[in-house]
Amino acid sequence: MLARKIALNAILSAATRVFGTLLALVTIGLITRYLTKTEWGEYSIVLTFGAIFSVLADGGLYQLLVRDISREGADEKKIASNIFSLRLLSSLFVFLLAPAVSFAFPYSAQTRWAILIGSLGFWFLSGAQILMGIFQKHLRMDKVAVAEIAGRVVQLGLVAVFIWLKLGLLWIMGALFLSSLVNFLLIFWLVQGHGRVGWRVDFVFWKESIRQSYPLAISGILTMIYFSSDSLFLSVVKPATDVGIYRLSYKILESLIFFPAMFVGLIMPLLSRAAFIDWPRFRMVFQKGMDVLFVLATPIVFGTFVLSAQIIGLLGGGNYPESIRVLNILIVAVGIIFFGTLFSYALIALRKQKSLLWIAGTGAVFNVIANLALIPRYSYLAAATTTVLTEALVVTLMLFVLRRAVSLRPSFWVGAKSLLAAVMMAGVLWQLRQANFFLLLVIAGVVYCALLYLLRGLSVKEISALFKKEA
Numbered sequence: 236m237l238a239r240k241i242a243l244n245a246i247l248s249a250a251t252r253v254f255g256t257l258l259a260l261v262t263i264g265l266i267t268r269y270l271t272k273t274e275w276g277e278y279s280i281v282l283t284f285g286a287i288f289s290v291l292a293d294g295g296l297y298q299l300l301v302r303d304i305s306r307e308g309a310d311e312k313k314i315a316s317n318i319f320s321l322r323l324l325s326s327l328f329v330f331l332l333a334p335a336v337s338f339a340f341p342y343s344a345q346t347r348w349a350i351l352i353g354s355l356g357f358w359f360l361s362g363a364q365i366l367m368g369i370f371q372k373h374l375r376m377d378k379v380a381v382a383e384i385a386g387r388v389v390q391l392g393l394v395a396v397f398i399w400l401k402l403g404l405l406w407i408m409g410a411l412f413l414s415s416l417v418n419f420l421l422i423f424w425l426v427q428g429h430g431r432v433g434w435r436v437d438f439v440f441w442k443e444s445i446r447q448s449y450p451l452a453i454s455g456i457l458t459m460i461y462f463s464s465d466s467l468f469l470s471v472v473k474p475a476t477d478v479g480i481y482r483l484s485y486k487i488l489e490s491l492i493f494f495p496a497m498f499v500g501l502i503m504p505l506l507s508r509a510a511f512i513d514w515p516r517f518r519m520v521f522q523k524g525m526d527v528l529f530v531l532a533t534p535i536v537f538g539t540f541v542l543s544a545q546i547i548g549l550l551g552g553g554n555y556p557e558s559i560r561v562l563n564i565l566i567v568a569v570g571i572i573f574f575g576t577l578f579s580y581a582l583i584a585l586r587k588q589k590s591l592l593w594i595a596g597t598g599a600v601f602n603v604i605a606n607l608a609l610i611p612r613y614s615y616l617a618a619a620t621t622t623v624l625t626e627a628l629v630v631t632l633m634l635f636v637l638r639r640a641v642s643l644r645p646s647f648w649v650g651a652k653s654l655l656a657a658v659m660m661a662g663v664l665w666q667l668r669q670a671n672f673f674l675l676l677v678i679a680g681v682v683y684c685a686l687l688y689l690l691r692g693l694s695v696k697e698i699s700a701l702f703k704k705e706a
Contacts, residue, residue, distance in 0.1 A: 251380030258387035276475025279482035290459035292326035295451025316435035356415035386418030457595035465618035481615035533657035564619035578633035656686035
């Protein structure tokens with residue numbers, strides 16, 4: 236049955252993603268312990284540039300690909316090959332701009348060389364990312380996760396070797412480049428099992444794709460402004476060490492927000508098929524998706540409040556105590572982003588891309604003004620707080636548009652139960668906070684699941700109802 240296949244795919248994807256995230260965090264732990272605070276700050280600047288130019292390179296093409304190949308009767312090979320080719324060519328130009336743009340900022344020569352090496356790595360990641368839409372449609376995100384793990388293993392191994400050889404920052408960036416190449420090659424090879432995808436140039440198709448994707452592209456750029464301007468502004472007005480303190484906690488945020496993207500990616504085809512045809516089903520899928528996100532987000536947020544010191548200690552080796560407060564602020568943004576992911580995909584399914592423009596624009600204006608006003612005085616704490624406030628503003632505006640578009644009146648009953656269970660779980664963790672970190676994770680999972688069961692929170696049967704009609 237399709238429902239069983241989707242559930243198995245989600246479980247396998249989540250498990251492999253958790254493992255991949257752990258590998259990434261181990262790699263970060265090695266790097267932060269080896270590099271000086273300034274060098275880690277320079278490494279963080281490269282990651283900021285990579286994040287910014289990745290959004291510019293996307294151009295809204297990924298979401299367009301997922302939407303279009305999910306429709307009935309779609310010519311998947313034609314759509315995927317053309318969008319992949321367009322993305323690969325356009326993103327090469329974009330990523331070659333990154334090292335040139337770095338000369339406009341007061342960075343060291345080493346930082347600029349690191350940006351060049353990192354940009355090539357992010358180009359390969361960009362090529363791999365566009366192909367993920369095909370795996371998403373065919374419910375084989377587990378293959379994506381396997382490729383990512385392979386890349387993570389390569390990066391971890393190379394970082395360990397380079398540290399053992401006492402090599403510098405540029406070699407550490409080389410590890411990121413090579414791992415990205417491995418990830419891309421594996422993704423490209425695996426996607427051939429779902430229909431040969433390759434180089435294809437159809438300028439008429441490219442022009443139409445650009446016409447349809449430009450609202451998403453502009454929205455993505457505006458989102459990038461409020462998502463990455465804080466790190467960029469920090470790198471200009473504050474020392475590289477401040478960027479490193481902020482980005483250490485920010486890496487945790489980036490690792491966690493994959494989970495809502497993965498889950499919402501699975502239900503995106505369901506939303507697209509139900510939109511304009513079966514409104515009751517659209518609302519049901521949206522509500523159940525929101526319930527699942529509540530169940531996932533609340534224990535992460537409240538658990539992090541209690542364990543933030545141990546988390547930062549594991550990643551930074553005791554060298555970044557300032558990052559603890561940053562993490563406690565940013566984890567609130569993580570919880571908000573869980574729902575923002577669902578809301579934005581729902582708007583795309585409803586062909587409301589243009590509404591995302593003014594929403595993201597409002598968020599960008601607010602974020603830039605707040606960062607300009609607060610970062611010079613409050614540094615990374617201001618950047619973290621502004622991120623939370625901006626995400627809250629954007630998600631509120633998205634929900635407002637959804638309520639007007641399809642008369643959505645979401646229920647927060649499951650959310651209330653999840654919140655209660657998470658608060659009680661956090662109380663247990665607080666009492667046992669001196670215990671081993673990994674033991675605490677197990678205790679947290681057991682306590683939360685038991686409480687949610689007793690409170691009659693979301694059940695497996697309810698989740699299966701998402702896919703019952705397709706099955």
